[in-house]
Amino acid sequence: MDLDRDLAALRPLGGFFVLRTLPGPPGAAGPWRLPALADGYARVPPSGRDPVAARVAVVGERLRTAEPRVAASLAQQGLAARLWSAALGCAVLYGRLPDLDPRLLRWDVDATAPDDLWLTEVRALPGDAATLAATVLHGHLEPLTAVLRARYGVAAGLLWGNAGSALAATARELGRWARAHGRADVAARTRALTGELFAHPLLDATGVRTGASFRRRSCCLYYRVPGGGLCGDCCHTRPPG
Incomplete structure (x- = not known):
């Protein structure tokens, strides 16, 4: 199925999967004035x-x-999680992937999904695992990891664990939706693409997968948030300390 201008097939999956596209000519008011994700990776x-x-x-x-x-x-x-949701959602529903080049994505850092990311142009790419990896892992998460390590001292293993956890959660949600709507084709394609992505060198050591479940080898540090605890896939069985 060809990508449509509004990526409308993502809407039934829920707001976290939706990727807004920008109306009007370039330079118009509103989200056009937001910074590109590429600005943050510089x-x-x-x-x-x-x-x-x-x-x-x-x-x-x-x-x-x-x-x-x-x-x-x-x-x-x-x-x-937002990038995996939009990318994997399109790959399994359309069989195609919109080009998510960081220069094409506007980022409203104050907003929550689905108003945080805005795509300025819909360009179709193949919906295979290699393109997903090139788009999300190499196009976004590698440069973002470098920035966060340099500025905040966050460990690389933790950040790649976050990436693996986000991918596993996205795949579970797609699987639930597919079962609820009798879409065995979507479930099968989700499993196949997710399996290939977790074989990628950047993700293969991030955790252990058993069916749709995932147990990561690192901790995202959510337990250090006031009132926080352990996530369902955390490597810890009780909060450290």
Whole structure:
């Protein structure tokens, strides 16, 4: 199925999967004025509001944590989940993937899904695992990992664990939707693509998969948030300390 201008097939999956597309000509008011994700990945961000620093600050404020490393981890996990959801959702429903080049995605760091990411142009790419890896892992999560390690000292293994956890959660949600709607084809394609992605060198050591379940080998640090605890796939059985 060809990609449509509004990526409408994602809507039945729920708001976390939806990827907004920008109406109107380039440079129009509204989300067109937001920074591109590429601005946040730059070693020297463009002048003005640094989107990565701003997002980390927003997450820290909302979760009431004074630890920048914790806020950076959870901000990255949230963005990873949004990228996997839109990308894998399109791959299994359309059989195609929209080009999610960081220069094409506008980022509202103050907003929650589905108003956080806006795609400026829909360009179709193959919906295979290699393209998914190139788009999400190499196009986004590698440069974001480098930025967060350099600025906040977050361990690489933790950040890649977040990426694996976000992918596993996305696959589970797609599987639930497929079963509820009698879409065996979607379930099968989700399993196949997820299996190939977890064989990628950046993800294969992030955790242990048993069917649809996933047990990561690292901790996202959510237990350090006031009132937080352990996530369902955490490597710990009780909060450290």
